[in-house]
Amino acid sequence: MTEPLLEITDLRVAFHARHGKVRAVDGVSLTVAPGECLGIVGESGSGKSVTFAAVMGLIRPPGRIEAGRIRFAGRDLVGLDAASYRQLRGRDIAMTLQDAQTSLNPALTVGTQIIEVLAAHGEGNARARAVEMMTMVGIPAAERRLGDYPHQFSGGMRQRMMVAIALSCRPKLLIADEPTTALDVTIQAQVLELIASIRAKLGMSVVLITHDLGVVADYCDRVAVMYAGQIVEAGRTADIIGSPRHPYTEGLLASVPDLHNLDRPIRPIEGQVPDLIDLPPGCRFLPRCPKARPDCAKPVPMRAVGEGRNVRCVLT
Amino acid sequence: MTALLRVENLVKHYAPGQGLLSRLLGQKPRMVQALNGVSLEIRAGETLGLIGESGCGKSTFGRAILRLHEPTSGSVRFGGTDVLALDPAALKAMRRRMQIIFQNPYASLNPRKTVAQILAQPLRLHGLASGAELQERVRAMLAHVGLRPSHAERYPHQFSGGQRQRIGIARALILNPEFVVCDEPVSALDVSIQAQIIELLARLKRELGLTYLFISHDIAVIGYVSDRVAVMYLGEIVETGPARAVLHAPQHPYTKALMSAVPGGGAEDRVRLLGDLPSPMDPPPGCRFHTRCGFATDLCRSTVPPQRALQGERMVACHHFPETPP
Ligand SMILES: Nc1ncnc2c1ncn2[C@@H]1O[C@H](COP(=O)(O)OP(=O)(O)OP(=O)(O)O)[C@@H](O)[C@H]1O
Ligand SMILES: Nc1ncnc2c1ncn2[C@@H]1O[C@H](COP(=O)(O)OP(=O)(O)O)[C@@H](O)[C@H]1O
Ligand code: SF4
Ligand code: SF4
Ligand SMILES: [Mg+2]
Ligand SMILES: [Mg+2]
Numbered sequence: 001m002t003e004p005l006l007e008i009t010d011l012r013v014a015f016h017a018r019h020g021k022v023r024a025v026d027g028v029s030l031t032v033a034p035g036e037c038l039g040i041v042g043e044s045g046s047g048k049s050v051t052f053a054a055v056m057g058l059i060r061p062p063g064r065i066e067a068g069r070i071r072f073a074g075r076d077l078v079g080l081d082a083a084s085y086r087q088l089r090g091r092d093i094a095m096t097l098q099d100a101q102t103s104l105n106p107a108l109t110v111g112t113q114i115i116e117v118l119a120a121h122g123e124g125n126a127r128a129r130a131v132e133m134m135t136m137v138g139i140p141a142a143e144r145r146l147g148d149y150p151h152q153f154s155g156g157m158r159q160r161m162m163v164a165i166a167l168s169c170r171p172k173l174l175i176a177d178e179p180t181t182a183l184d185v186t187i188q189a190q191v192l193e194l195i196a197s198i199r200a201k202l203g204m205s206v207v208l209i210t211h212d213l214g215v216v217a218d219y220c221d222r223v224a225v226m227y228a229g230q231i232v233e234a235g236r237t238a239d240i241i242g243s244p245r246h247p248y249t250e251g252l253l254a255s256v257p258d259l260h261n262l263d264r265p266i267r268p269i270e271g272q273v274p275d276l277i278d279l280p281p282g283c284r285f286l287p288r289c290p291k292a293r294p295d296c297a298k299p300v301p302m303r304a305v306g307e308g309r310n311v312r313c314v315l316t
Numbered sequence: 317m318t319a320l321l322r323v324e325n326l327v328k329h330y331a332p333g334q335g336l337l338s339r340l341l342g343q344k345p346r347m348v349q350a351l352n353g354v355s356l357e358i359r360a361g362e363t364l365g366l367i368g369e370s371g372c373g374k375s376t377f378g379r380a381i382l383r384l385h386e387p388t389s390g391s392v393r394f395g396g397t398d399v400l401a402l403d404p405a406a407l408k409a410m411r412r413r414m415q416i417i418f419q420n421p422y423a424s425l426n427p428r429k430t431v432a433q434i435l436a437q438p439l440r441l442h443g444l445a446s447g448a449e450l451q452e453r454v455r456a457m458l459a460h461v462g463l464r465p466s467h468a469e470r471y472p473h474q475f476s477g478g479q480r481q482r483i484g485i486a487r488a489l490i491l492n493p494e495f496v497v498c499d500e501p502v503s504a505l506d507v508s509i510q511a512q513i514i515e516l517l518a519r520l521k522r523e524l525g526l527t528y529l530f531i532s533h534d535i536a537v538i539g540y541v542s543d544r545v546a547v548m549y550l551g552e553i554v555e556t557g558p559a560r561a562v563l564h565a566p567q568h569p570y571t572k573a574l575m576s577a578v579p580g581g582g583a584e585d586r587v588r589l590l591g592d593l594p595s596p597m598d599p600p601p602g603c604r605f606h607t608r609c610g611f612a613t614d615l616c617r618s619t620v621p622p623q624r625a626l627q628g629e630r631m632v633a634c635h636h637f638p639e640t641p642p
Binding site for chain 1: 492535539563586
């Protein structure tokens with residue numbers, strides 16, 4: 001097996017709030033191989049963004065990495081000094097944020113923003129490269145549009161601009177946080193295909209954070225399902241979508257309508273996501289699980305079940 | 317089947333805020349042509365799904381037929397009544413029968429009122445109930461939408477997104493309407509909660525005999541809830557028909573592109589759309605879709621395509637598709 005590019009081991013991140021400690025990420029372990037696309041799915045608040053903010057060195061007080069290890073290309077990232085992290089971000093790891101509307105600076109032209117990133121990483125002919133990147137992400141007349149401000153772009157163009165900026169330094173790993181959640185399906189398909197084609201061209205690894213299982217099915221090699229700060233099931237996409245083992249994954253798959261199979265009735269998961277403060281020690285899905293048993297109230301470890309597959313449930 | 321709502325040639329233009337420069341130059345403001353002659357019929361007891369990209373005019377349509385936004389021209393008939401001709405008093409009475417549920421339940425609920433007050437307000441406004449009867453109707457409605465009696469005294473911020481949407485639904489249904497516009501009612505909710513609300517809306521429709529206009533950009537959701545669908549592009553309807561038929565065998569090039577972009581069907585053989593959505597202030601002439609259509613010809617660029625009726629109660633507005641209309 002090849003050495004993973006990214007390896008997260010037992011990561012714990014908490015935010016100290018007035019009314020207690022929010023355990024946003026509570027014992028997450030995962031790996032991303034070179035060239036691989038890993039999907040991260042889960043409902044909002046399940047800890048997807050915080051996990052990768054930790055990888056990017058972007059957890060700020062009141063948040064804190066309480067435990068765990070993050071190794072990237074053979075280096076330990078937890079505790080890395082700020083200067084080294086700045087170098088790493090953009091050059092080796094890039095992340096597109098969930099909200100492109102707010103992550104582009106409204107007061108600067110898009111040209112200035114992409115050229116800044118390129119120049120900061122010592123790219124000689126930053127302007128020409130900026131035009132090249134913008135053309136690659138499908139922004140027509142890129143040269144002319146360098147002088148435009150973000151509000152002059154449509155939502156889809158802003159999102160593609162984010163991808164252009166993220167990819168401009170040819171990172172080894174792209175973390176795309178809900179790159180298409182706010183977009184129409186037509187634009188969503190454009191952005192995802194763009195990421196997939198660049199991944200194929202540059203051989204980069206991609207982490208695709210989404211709540212859309214259809215997106216995962218189309219673009220990801222492997223997937224990790226998160227619930228309330230933990231991974232509950234991980235493995236090859238086809239295995240997990242074809243035969244989910246964790247009751248939450250089952251519930252998630254059963255609750256979304258499928259255009260290609262409209263006769264399948266949808267079945268909601270009853271109840272709601274738990275509050276991450278003062279969680280009981282047992283399985284976090286217990287209050288909503290139709291298969292719960294008494295021993296689910298004790299801590300439930302992640303177990304390996306077959307090739308590259310892990311499930312956190314007493315039934316497996 | 318009888319049409320509960322018949323919309324003909326509905327036009328809605330918005331006047332955008334005019335820039336200083338164009339005012340100084342005395343230029344006429346350019347209008348946003350949000351709806352450009354929409355004709356649709358919604359039958360009693362059905363769910364009509366309305367799909368299309370962001371900004372194409374779906375919400376404008378839902379609001380214009382309720383006169384929450386005054387249409388520019390056209391006609392809206394609800395059960396035989398000419399809605400656009402109603403005076404304010406008659407319109408208020410008509411609103412009892414036509415209601416709307418919004419996408420963002422939080423923004424549409426008054427944060428300073430308890431749930432009981434929010435639900436009582438429409439009944440009071442219409443003078444439909446007071447005292448003990450009013451309390452009873454509020455209690456019954458809460459139970460109907462799956463909330464507990466103890467929830468009545470709480471404020472909107474004390475609820476989850478899904479529960480707030482239940483309150484929004486209760487508020488729309490407490491007047492016993494016949495017709496409800498559901499404008500993206502599940503889009504702001506988490507996937508596992510979406511299914512709860514979809515089920516609730518389906519159950520209420522059965523129990524109360526409702527008719528829905530269901531607006532969503534999520535095509536799988538539309539496929540699941542709708543009897544018929546209408547596809548909108550830049551303020552015009554390009555295709556209508558029975559939901560399964562349109563979604564599984566789309567005929568209009570735009571509908572085809574939309575369907576093939578839905579995730580979960582594999583990333584291969586997508587029908588790609590060229591470029592971005594044109595501005596509704598400056599829509600293309602001829603077929604409005606021609607700037608993004610891979611099949612456009614000179615005819616498409618100059619002439620508005622006719623609405624052609626196909627077998628199986630379908631309609632497609634395109635010069636070239638289907639190639640051999642039945
Ligand atoms: N009050 C308004 N003033 C000016 N323009 C408006 C107004 N409301 C809507 N528009 C414009 O009308 C067009 C249609 O908007 P509408 O809100 O109906 O779209 P939609 O299909 O519901 O989109 P979405 O899927 O994003 O909700 C858009 O170009 C929009 O910018
Ligand atoms: N800056 C912050 N301060 C306090 N709590 C936070 C902060 N960022 C995230 N959280 C909490 O951490 C949990 C996980 O959040 P997040 O990773 O953003 O979820 P998602 O899976 O939707 O990306 C949530 O309970 C969220 O409220
Ligand atoms: S551990 Fe128990 S409660 Fe948790 S998912 Fe498995 S069966 Fe359900
Ligand atoms: S009328 Fe022409 S441009 Fe319009 S959808 Fe049909 S083929 Fe395409
Ligand atoms: Mg997030
Ligand atoms: Mg809308």
